[in-house]
Amino acid sequence: MRLAAWPGCAVAPLLRWGASGRRHRADYGGGPQVRLAVAACLSLGVIVPASGFVTGPAWAAGAGFPLTLRNCGATLTLEAPPQRLVAVKSSMVELVLALGLGERLVGVAFLDGPIPTEPGPGGGPAAAPDLPVLSDRVPAQEVVLETAPDLVLAGWESVLTASGAGARDSYAALGIATYVAPVACRSGPDRPDRITFEDVFAQTLEVGRILGVPERAERLVAAQRAQLAGVAAREGLSALWYSSGTATPFVGGGLGGPQMMLEALGLSNIMADIPDSWASVSWEAVAVREPDVIVLVDAVWNPVAQKRQLLAAMPVTRGLAAVAEERYLVIDFAAAEPGVRSVPALLDLAAQLEGLGGAE
Amino acid sequence: MSLSQGRPDDPGGDVGRAAGRPRADGALALGLVAALLAVGLLAVTSGPAEIGPGTAVRAILAGLGLGGAEAVSELHRAIVVELRLPRVVTAACVGAGLGLCGAVMQGITRNPLADPYLLGLSSGAAVGAVAAILAGAALLLPLGAFLGALAALGLTLGLAGALGAITPTRVILAGIAVSAFASAVTSLLIFWSSAGDSYREILSWLMGSLAGAGWREAGIAAAALALVGGPVLLIGRALDAFTFGDRAAAALGVAVARTRWALLLATALLTGFLVSVSGAIGFVGLVVPNALRLVVGARHRQLLPLSALAGAVVLIAADTAARSLFVPRELPVGIVTAMIGAPAFLAILLRHRGAT
Numbered sequence: 001m002r003l004a005a006w007p008g009c010a011v012a013p014l015l016r017w018g019a020s021g022r023r024h025r026a027d028y029g030g031g032p033q034v035r036l037a038v039a040a041c042l043s044l045g046v047i048v049p050a051s052g053f054v055t056g057p058a059w060a061a062g063a064g065f066p067l068t069l070r071n072c073g074a075t076l077t078l079e080a081p082p083q084r085l086v087a088v089k090s091s092m093v094e095l096v097l098a099l100g101l102g103e104r105l106v107g108v109a110f111l112d113g114p115i116p117t118e119p120g121p122g123g124g125p126a127a128a129p130d131l132p133v134l135s136d137r138v139p140a141q142e143v144v145l146e147t148a149p150d151l152v153l154a155g156w157e158s159v160l161t162a163s164g165a166g167a168r169d170s171y172a173a174l175g176i177a178t179y180v181a182p183v184a185c186r187s188g189p190d191r192p193d194r195i196t197f198e199d200v201f202a203q204t205l206e207v208g209r210i211l212g213v214p215e216r217a218e219r220l221v222a223a224q225r226a227q228l229a230g231v232a233a234r235e236g237l238s239a240l241w242y243s244s245g246t247a248t249p250f251v252g253g254g255l256g257g258p259q260m261m262l263e264a265l266g267l268s269n270i271m272a273d274i275p276d277s278w279a280s281v282s283w284e285a286v287a288v289r290e291p292d293v294i295v296l297v298d299a300v301w302n303p304v305a306q307k308r309q310l311l312a313a314m315p316v317t318r319g320l321a322a323v324a325e326e327r328y329l330v331i332d333f334a335a336a337e338p339g340v341r342s343v344p345a346l347l348d349l350a351a352q353l354e355g356l357g358g359a360e
Numbered sequence: 361m362s363l364s365q366g367r368p369d370d371p372g373g374d375v376g377r378a379a380g381r382p383r384a385d386g387a388l389a390l391g392l393v394a395a396l397l398a399v400g401l402l403a404v405t406s407g408p409a410e411i412g413p414g415t416a417v418r419a420i421l422a423g424l425g426l427g428g429a430e431a432v433s434e435l436h437r438a439i440v441v442e443l444r445l446p447r448v449v450t451a452a453c454v455g456a457g458l459g460l461c462g463a464v465m466q467g468i469t470r471n472p473l474a475d476p477y478l479l480g481l482s483s484g485a486a487v488g489a490v491a492a493i494l495a496g497a498a499l500l501l502p503l504g505a506f507l508g509a510l511a512a513l514g515l516t517l518g519l520a521g522a523l524g525a526i527t528p529t530r531v532i533l534a535g536i537a538v539s540a541f542a543s544a545v546t547s548l549l550i551f552w553s554s555a556g557d558s559y560r561e562i563l564s565w566l567m568g569s570l571a572g573a574g575w576r577e578a579g580i581a582a583a584a585l586a587l588v589g590g591p592v593l594l595i596g597r598a599l600d601a602f603t604f605g606d607r608a609a610a611a612l613g614v615a616v617a618r619t620r621w622a623l624l625l626a627t628a629l630l631t632g633f634l635v636s637v638s639g640a641i642g643f644v645g646l647v648v649p650n651a652l653r654l655v656v657g658a659r660h661r662q663l664l665p666l667s668a669l670a671g672a673v674v675l676i677a678a679d680t681a682a683r684s685l686f687v688p689r690e691l692p693v694g695i696v697t698a699m700i701g702a703p704a705f706l707a708i709l710l711r712h713r714g715a716t
Contacts, residue, residue, distance in 0.1 A: 246572065247564065247569065247571040247572030248569070248571045248572075248690045271688060273688075274688065274689065279688075279689050280689060280690055281688040281689055281690060282407070282408060282443075282571070282683055282687075282688060282689075282690045283443065284407050284408050284409055284439050284443050284444070284683075285407075285408035285409075285687060285688030286688075287409070287435060287438070287439060288408050288409035288435070288439070289408075289688075314442075315438040315441075315442035315443075316435070316438045316439055316442060316443055319434050319435055319438060
């Protein structure tokens with residue numbers, strides 16, 4: 001019974017693929033029969049224990065399946081590479097695209113900004129022309145479920161909570177796997193102490209394994225490693241990573257993506273003593289620590305122009321050499337989160353830093 | 361509408377205390393003024409930048425154009441004169457206003473638990489302020505906050521009245537309902553309007569923060585305190601006549617209804633202005649007058665100015681803690697006042713066990 005059901009499970013989505021033609025159709029959730037078929041498959045997926053002898057059909061599963069791994073306090077078991085992905089936050093969407101699997105995305109949500117359109121560093125297409133956007137922010141769980149995903153990828157741990165897009169348990173109960181970007185894991189023993197490029201690469205490789213394209217992930221990581229090695233750190237300058245905020249600036253602390261990037265550039269983070277990825281600080285603390293360079297995060301809702309204006313207007317910051325001489329580096333908000341875009345963004349920042357010329 | 365159903369607050373004790381202790385009151389006032397200066401100096405000299413009292417004073421003198429500018433670096437001058445000083449002034453004015461509003465509201469409603477925050481005024485003002493910002497009318501922010509506070513006050517008293525005689529408990533319960541509703545409206549406005557992580561900014565309306573206080577904010581708070589708080593201090597003296605009930609007050613020649621409504625409107629106006637500067641800061645208006653009442657009793661002639669003074673001291677101290685406890689991080693000051701205020705609220709509840 002169980003074995004007989006498996007091919008059906010794999011075929012059901014394919015049938016719908018043919019029937020609906022385009023993958024962005026609103027009715028892609030499928031008719032009642034299809035949903036039943038999917039539900040049956042999914043529930044089977046839960047019932048079947050992940051013991052060694054249970055293997056999916058060879059044509060559906062790549063090497064390394066079934067796959068069991070720990071992910072941010074949960075255990076993830078996959079019988080075959082997921083084919084229907086929902087990705088929440090730009091970092092996860094861009095990773096899937098960089099692995100060349102944009103056609104598996106049945107839903108994306110909470111994009112930080114436009115997806116870059118140039119080809120990704122690993123060779124895969126960086127952008128799909130029309131992503132099925134479910135929601136501007138965290139989607140409700142039903143919106144996610146309606147796309148009948150087999151894997152939900154979350155760029156923030158908070159996405160997969162009851163007040164977000166639904167708790168991980170509730171997805172597991174429906175047989176839907178969930179994955180939290182390991183670099184964004186904020187709780188429990190799986191929380192990384194301090195984000196490094198190795199963590200970013202490990203995340204890319206892990207997602208590659210999960211999606212059944214380990215070689216693509218390895219190629220991507222190898223390319224990024226080579227690029228990273230080519231970045232010459234420029235020692236001797238201090239920097240502030242200014243993400244957002246006006247009254248109390250939200251800045252990069254000592255443990256997260258900003259610290260990783262600044263270190264790779266050879267810049268010393270003036271807020272490195274904050275034991276967190278990000279924090280709200282006072283302008284006085286910024287002024288008294290006198291950064292040589294300021295990294296400005298460009299977000300749609302808090303653009304760089306606004307930040308430059310504020311820094312130049314405030315009495316405590318306008319006297320800083322970095323402000324007076326406009327020693328600014330600009331990074332896109334989506335690239336400021338550690339992920340597949342970190343290395344390209346680092347190259348960009350390094351070039352900007354080079355362009356500042358005679359700073360100090 | 362009659363607000364006078366509650367029991368007079370500990371009349372026997374008040375009569376005893378009201379027997380007149382001008383010297384003790386004078387000493388208390390002097391002590392509070394000294395504390396205000398001390399905590400003000402502490403606030404101006406504490407922060408991530410190491411600036412001693414000497415430098416701070418020189419920076420202030422330089423800022424006033426009284427010379428000595430060459431002895432102070434531009435950075436230190438900017439930190440003291442443009443960041444810390446306006447913040448201290450704003451904290452002092454907001455704290456004084458909240459202390460005064462709390463004392464007046466407790467006197468009018470004869471309810472030791474009344475306070476702009478618990479009665480929903482602060483949350484209502486925050487709705488008005490956020491709505492004004494979202495409507496692109498930042499200049500009308502104080503007006504929006506006032507209208508919000510007024511609407512919340514009307515709702516709270518109306519709700520409490522609809523429940524029957526206006527008792528302290530009913531007013532508080534109505535205030536909780538109004539406050540919860542107003543907070544929900546603010547959250548809704550924020551949820552719909554904010555993009556990305558900009559909610560962090562608007563969150564300060566809910567929690568209360570003085571981080572953005574510059575000289576403009578200090579000016580608004582000081583003007584509100586002088587123009588609205590001053591008259592409240594004068595009219596509020598009539599509250600002493602209310603202690604033994606409306607009839608007794610009328611017998612003493614007080615226009616009971618008119619005085620009460622004038623004071624209620626004035627507290628709504630003052631709360632609106634203060635919230636437009638600092639967001640909804642809780643518990644100062646509740647705790648400060650209650651603590652002082654332990655010392656001076658319910659004599660409003662003394663209680664009101666002392667509450668204003670002590671409120672200023674408390675809020676400067678709380679704000680200094682908010683920005684110095686976790687340097688270089690900053691906390692919203694409302695978190696600090698709630699941390700101290702919520703247990704104090706409990707203590708007040710226990711003290712007034714019988715009356716609520």
